[in-house]
Amino acid sequence: xxxxxxxxxxxxxxxxxxxxxxxxxxxxxxxxxxxxxxxxxxxxxxxxxxxxxxxxxxxxxxxxxxxxxxxxxxxxxxxxxxxxxxxxxxxxxxxxxxxxxxxxxxxxxxxxxxxxxxxxxxxxxxxxxxxxxxxxxxxxxxxxxxxxxxxxxxxxxxxxxxxxxxxxxxxxxxxxxxxxxxxxxxxxxxxxxxxxxxxxxxxxxxxxxxxxxxxxxxxxxxxxxxxxxxxxxxxxxxxx
Amino acid sequence: xxxxxxxxxxxxxxxxxxxxxxxxxxxxxxxxxxxxxxxxxxxxxxxxxxxxxxxxxxxxxxxxxxxxxxxxxxxxxxxxxxxxxxxxxxxxxxxxxxxxxxxxxxxxxxxxxxxxxxxxxxxxxxxxxxxxxxxxxxxxxxxxxxxxxxxxxxxxxxxxxxxxxxxxxxxxxxxxxxxxxxxxxxxxxxxxxxxxxxxxxxxxxxxxxxxxxxxxxxxxxxxxxxxxxxxxxxxxxxxxxxxx
Numbered sequence: 001x002x003x004x005x006x007x008x009x010x011x012x013x014x015x016x017x018x019x020x021x022x023x024x025x026x027x028x029x030x031x032x033x034x035x036x037x038x039x040x041x042x043x044x045x046x047x048x049x050x051x052x053x054x055x056x057x058x059x060x061x062x063x064x065x066x067x068x069x070x071x072x073x074x075x076x077x078x079x080x081x082x083x084x085x086x087x088x089x090x091x092x093x094x095x096x097x098x099x100x101x102x103x104x105x106x107x108x109x110x111x112x113x114x115x116x117x118x119x120x121x122x123x124x125x126x127x128x129x130x131x132x133x134x135x136x137x138x139x140x141x142x143x144x145x146x147x148x149x150x151x152x153x154x155x156x157x158x159x160x161x162x163x164x165x166x167x168x169x170x171x172x173x174x175x176x177x178x179x180x181x182x183x184x185x186x187x188x189x190x191x192x193x194x195x196x197x198x199x200x201x202x203x204x205x206x207x208x209x210x211x212x213x214x215x216x217x218x219x220x221x222x223x224x225x226x227x228x229x230x231x232x233x234x235x236x237x238x239x240x
Numbered sequence: 241x242x243x244x245x246x247x248x249x250x251x252x253x254x255x256x257x258x259x260x261x262x263x264x265x266x267x268x269x270x271x272x273x274x275x276x277x278x279x280x281x282x283x284x285x286x287x288x289x290x291x292x293x294x295x296x297x298x299x300x301x302x303x304x305x306x307x308x309x310x311x312x313x314x315x316x317x318x319x320x321x322x323x324x325x326x327x328x329x330x331x332x333x334x335x336x337x338x339x340x341x342x343x344x345x346x347x348x349x350x351x352x353x354x355x356x357x358x359x360x361x362x363x364x365x366x367x368x369x370x371x372x373x374x375x376x377x378x379x380x381x382x383x384x385x386x387x388x389x390x391x392x393x394x395x396x397x398x399x400x401x402x403x404x405x406x407x408x409x410x411x412x413x414x415x416x417x418x419x420x421x422x423x424x425x426x427x428x429x430x431x432x433x434x435x436x437x438x439x440x441x442x443x444x445x446x447x448x449x450x451x452x453x454x455x456x457x458x459x460x461x462x463x464x465x466x467x468x469x470x471x472x473x474x475x476x477x478x479x480x481x482x483x484x
Contacts, residue, residue, distance in 0.1 A: 138324035141298055142337065145318045146389070152340040160328040237328050239371045 019225050026218035033210045044197065048218075051193040054109060055174075055181055058116030062173065065117070066124035067166065071158055074132040083129070090122035095180075098187055107189050112181075115188075119180040124169035131165025132158075164234050171227050178219055244309050245274045245393055245425045246295055251304035253290055263450035264290050268304070270444060270453065272427060274392075277419055279428045279436040282446030283483055288429040289321075289397050291451065295427065296395045311393060314342075317386035319396040323378040325370040325385075332357070332366040335384045342389065356384040360414070376407035380414075387418065396428040400435065412439060416463075433479045437472060438465050445482050454482050 030048065034041040073082035098115060105111040142148075143157060185195020194215065201207040251268035254261045264287040272278045280288045293299035295306055297313055308315075317338065325334050335353045344352075357363045360380040370378055379399060386394055399415070400408040416439060419426050430436050436443045443457045457479065466472060 136324070138320045138322055139326065141293075141318065141320065142324045142326075142385075144298055145296060145313070145316060146338040146385075147313060147341040148337065149341060156329065156333070156337065156340060157326070160326070236371075237369070240325075240327050 019229070022221040022224045026214060026221050029217055030214045033214055037207050037210065039207070047193050047197045051181055051185065051195070054112050054185075054193065055116060055177060058113045058120060058177065059170070059174065061113070062117045062120040062124055063166070063170070066121050066128055066169065067162065070125055070128035070132060070162065070165075074129045086122075086125060090126070094118050095183070095187075098184065102188055109190065111188050112184050112190060112193075115184045116177050116180060120173035120177040123172035123176060124166065127165040127169025127172065128162050129165070131162050135161055160237075164231075164238055167227060167231050167234060171223070171231070178215075182215075242309070243273050244271055245276070245311065246270075246272045246309070246427070247305075247307040248291075248295065249305040249307070251291075251294065251302060251306065253287065253294065253299070253302040265294075265302075266450045266452040268451070268453055270456070272425060272442075274309075274425055275423050277416075277426045277428070277439055277441045278444070279430055279440035279442070280444045280446060281430055281433055281436040281479065281483075282451060283448050284431065285449045286446040287449065287451030288431075288446055291446075292395050292397050292427065292429050296393075314389075315392040317389055317391035317394045319379070319382050319386050319394065319399045321398040321401055323370070323375075323382045323402075325378055325381055327370050329369075330366065331362055331368050331370070331373070331381050334370065334381050335388055338385045338389050352388050352390075353384075356388045359387075360384050374407075375403050376411060379403065379411060383411075383415070383418070387422070390422075391424055393425045393427065396426060398429055398431065401431065408435075415439070433476050434467065434472075436479070437461070437475055438467055443479065445479055447483065 027045075030044060031041065033039075034044045069082075069086070073079055073086075094115065101111050101115065105114070139157070139161075143153065148157060181193075182195050182198060185193045186199050188195075189199075190196060194211075198208060198211060201211070248268050248270045251265060252263070253265040254263045268291060280291060282288050290299065294302050296316055296318060297306075298318075326337065329337065332353060335356060336349060339349050339352070342349075354363065354366075357366055360383060362377065362380055362384060365373065365377065370381070373381070379402075382399070396415075400411055403411065412435065415426070418424075428436075428439065437459065440459055443459060445454045445457065446452070447454050457475075460475075461472065
């Protein structure tokens with residue numbers, strides 16, 4: 001019996017092969033770039049790895065928080081109070097508070113991660129809420145009449161309904177996050193990561209330009225590899 | 241009293257709108273017997289679906305009383321007008337949806353689901369998604385989902401209105417067959433008078449908004465009913481004149 005949670009998101013072998021090429025391309029580019037630029041390859045990949053790890057941790061935290069807040073506050077009287085509040089909080093100029101955060105939390109991974117969470121979470125929260133607000137009234141009636149509750153309710157209903165918003169929110173949120181990642185690492189002056197790399201070579205136009213290009217190739221690859229197929233897959237799954 | 245499944249007493253329902261209130265139902269008093277096929281017929285906006293939602297416990301904001309005689313929500317099932325299938329679940333999983341809160345073993349659930357799928361001709365479509373099905377098949381899934389819980393009362397809100405006439409005719413026969421086999425009480429809302437006469441033991445006729453019971457008619461015809469007899473058309477005309 002075929003399960004509804006199949007992970008097959010690639011249409012064919014060629015599709016998978018081209019997608020894998022997108023995985024290899026940024027790393028190949030960075031390898032060639034480091035050799036030509038006379039850079040320490042392992043240091044370059046190390047910095048990249050640390051930045052990606054910070055981003056990954058921040059994304060997981062933002063995802064969990066955004067989902068919990070969205071399902072808790074998307075309807076009823078709670079929504080009337082919470083949604084305008086979220087709107088105001090989202091508009092807060094977080095970078096203005098960054099020096100203060102450095103003062104209290106130090107030049108640390110924690111500061112970078114917290115700031116990335118704050119940058120990413122807004123888009124995800126509102127996208128998930130948008131998905132949840134599209135729940136049809138007769139689906140809700142089916143949930144009520146058959147008394148679907150607890151973990152079954154989350155797994156079979158709430159989570160699948162929120163996934164389209166989760167995906168689009170992730171794409172937008174991570175877009176903001178990639179921008180914030182380098183800036184935050186530079187301002188916080190952490191000793192590792194792409195921020196420190198760009199700081200070090202800030203006077204070298206060629207290395208900075210190729211570094212940015214490599215970074216863009218990586219982001220593009222992640223979008224093609226992960227988000228685009230997921231988005232297509234879930235949009236077709238939500239068709240009635 | 242033991243023969244009665246559901247009673248409504250002085251049931252009233254209003255909806256709040258910008259400039260006050262709209263009365264949807266006025267003084268509804270009904271008695272529905274166990275095992276009866278009961279239909280509620282009326283024009284659009286007469287409150288038929290609202291009445292069904294109140295009787296099934298989906299709508300709690302009303303005045304008056306709804307009495308379930310030795311029945312709980314666990315005894316109820318519902319077939320929806322627009323099927324209410326979850327598009328991300330397969331046919332099998334949609335039918336399973338109504339069993340998620342039941343305390344049954346996996347093997348018992350599986351057995352029940354396969355039994356209903358086979359009965360409704362859906363066994364080959366167990367792994368299909370709703371988007372791959374026709375309207376008639378989607379409603380069969382909705383009916384399977386309703387039956388798999390072995391309900392004592394099945395509420396149906398215009399279950400055939402989204403279907404073409406051929407498919408609707410086929411499903412009418414199917415629903416009557418299911419009703420005979422299960423002995424469940426079926427309470428069905430329809431805007432089609434001929435459908436009500438064809439299927440029901442009793443027909444509650446609702447007036448245009450605010451809906452009140454004009455008359456509850458005991459269907460005089462033996463089953464199977466002759467849909468082209470002069471007496472059938474005469475009753476249809478009578479009900480139409482009551483509503484107009």
